[in-house]
Amino acid sequence: MNPSNSSLVPRQPGAAPAAYDAATLAVLAAMEKAADEHLDRIIPDNTKRGYANDWALWEEFHDWLGERTGHRIASTNVTKGTLVGFVVWLDTVKIAAPTSIDRRITGVTVTARGLGVEVPKEATVAARKALKPLKADEDRIARGRGAAKAATPEQLRQMAAAVPDGLTGIRDRALWLMAFFIAGRSAEVAAVRVEGITLHSEGLKVRVPGVKGRPAREVVVMYGKNPDTCPVRAWLTWKAASGITTGAAFRAVDVWGNIADRHLTAEAVREIIVRNAERAGVAVRLTGHSMRAGFITTSRRAGKREEKIREQSGHAQNSPAFWGYIREADKWTDAASEDIGL
Structure with a gap:
């Protein structure tokens, strides 16, 4: 063994640690300090x-x-x-x-x-x-990107007018109208099943599946006054055109018109909503959450009671997100600056 390389030999198990002299300890301490200062810089x-x-x-x-x-x-x-x-x-x-x-x-x-x-x-x-x-909670995720722009009835009419012909267009309109009227999260819309949608004389009963630990809920979707934005007619048209009778309510459609046998993903639901809004030239960026926010604010401005809106959206009574939507909807109702004699 070369004596000059003896310090490179690993210490054997059980051997006592090397004892450093004062000069070596000072150098090591200085290097520790320099390392900390460098990492901080x-x-x-x-x-x-x-x-x-x-x-x-x-x-x-x-x-x-x-x-x-x-x-x-x-x-x-x-x-x-x-x-x-x-x-x-x-x-x-x-x-x-x-x-x-x-x-x-x-x-x-x-x-x-x-x-x-x-x-x-x-x-x-x-x-x-x-x-x-x-x-995994879309209400909480929305906090980070600012409140989602709430879709308005005017924007829904604009989107309906721009829906392309064909099976994909029929599906898209049924999907985003369903998302709006059930105040659905994207994951909930993706998970809706045909068996969970039943037709009644007043409209539809829709079972919104429980996703990510949330309880399922049953909501009612009434016929709309405008056929182009009526969620009931849109759903029945998609169901008849697709021929689906069980399983996933909303599915992928390929370029040849073939329909998949499985649910869309939540991300696919969001992309469909974004794409349809952009195609229609909607001035603001609508996202998957815009339909949920839009229903709550639109319903509130129409005078609907808070508890009825929460039944539809599935929000807890003390949900900060829900009350944020309500405050936004009420902003111009009986405003403090209205009719104060000036």
Whole structure:
């Protein structure tokens, strides 16, 4: 063995660790400090500001928690309980979007570790497990991209006038009118079954399937005054043209007019709505959620009661999203600035 290379030989199991002299320890300490300074320098300023905001919210959460428990625990207590509680607080108190909550989890854990806090892996795993169902909720997702533009009756008429001929056009109109009138999430529209839609003299009864842990609901869809935007006529036309009698209500149609035997995906439902709005030249960007938002605001402006609208949409009584739609619909009704003598 070359004596000059003896320091490269791995230490054998059980052997005592090397003892460093004072000079070596000083060099190592200086390199540790330099590494920390270098890593700090390469973090973008926007990221640093984001982490600072995340930690400020973490502090606010602990203040809020302290007010309710009578004891303010240290912010450096990053545990499974506190981190999951933070997720719930951001969702229910701050009404944060899931993507924003995800970033906050990262910001808090990174900052805590920078302060020398050991964050248990089970804490971050549990926090993201609590976040997972929130990422599948379209009402919550809409928080992150701003409120979805609510579709209006005028825009529906515009879309109806631009529907192309053929089986795909027949399906598309039936789909987005059904989405509007059942105040349906895209995943719910995708999951509707033919057997769940029954015809009555007043219109349709539609069983909206439970998706992603939500309960199913049964809603009624009345005949519309305008044949072009009547959801009942549109559904019956699609059902007759497609020949479907059981299974998925809305399915893919290929360029040769062949109909698939399975449900559309939620993403496909959204794409159909976006594509039809763009084809019609609708001035604002409508998304899958626009139909749900549009029904709630349109129904409210028509004077429908809150509890009847919630029955249709499936919102909980204390849903922040629902009351946001109601406030938007009521904005011009009995406005504070109306008829005040000026």
